[in-house]
Amino acid sequence: MPAIYEAQSLLQTVIGVGIFAMMLWALVDCARTRADAFPAAGKRTKNFWLLLTGAASVVGFIFMFDPFNIFMVAAVVAAAVYHADVKPAVRSMRGRGGQAP
Numbered sequence: 001m002p003a004i005y006e007a008q009s010l011l012q013t014v015i016g017v018g019i020f021a022m023m024l025w026a027l028v029d030c031a032r033t034r035a036d037a038f039p040a041a042g043k044r045t046k047n048f049w050l051l052l053t054g055a056a057s058v059v060g061f062i063f064m065f066d067p068f069n070i071f072m073v074a075a076v077v078a079a080a081v082y083h084a085d086v087k088p089a090v091r092s093m094r095g096r097g098g099q100a101p
Contacts (some may be wrong), residue, residue, distance in 0.1 A: 001056055001075050005080045009077050012065070012066075012067060012068075013064075013065055014053045014069045016063070016064040016065050016066070016067040016072075017064060019060060019064075019072070019076055020060040020061060021055070022076075022080075022083070023053065023056045023057045023060040023075060023076075023079040024060075025052040025083075026056070026057075026059055026082040027050070027053040027056075027057045027080040027082055028052055028072075029082075029087060030046065030050050030082065031050060031054050033090050034046075034093070035044065035047075036093075037090040037093035038086075038090055039085075040090075040091075040093045041089035041090045041092070041093050042089065043085075043089055043090060044086075044087050049082060049086060051077065052082070053079060053082055054077050055075070055078070056075035056078040056079045057075075057079075059072060059074070059075035060072065060075050060076075060079075063075075074094075080087075
């Protein structure tokens, strides 16, 4: 039985680290996106999303080894909404190489 518990613990750690990486990815992507792209895409402001993804990343760091905690679930939802809804919308508003969108 101890081998099963060790395997479960390892899987839980891998899931927690993966979730935390996804939250950091959302935060970094948000920080790299121009502030005017958010309202142009019809989304909340960059500061709002920086605060939300930053808070999610902090919660993700605190509960990294307990990924099934209710606070972690809420943080995952916040980061997932950024990735699934906000990121695709502002991607089209980003300028590349100094060009206007």
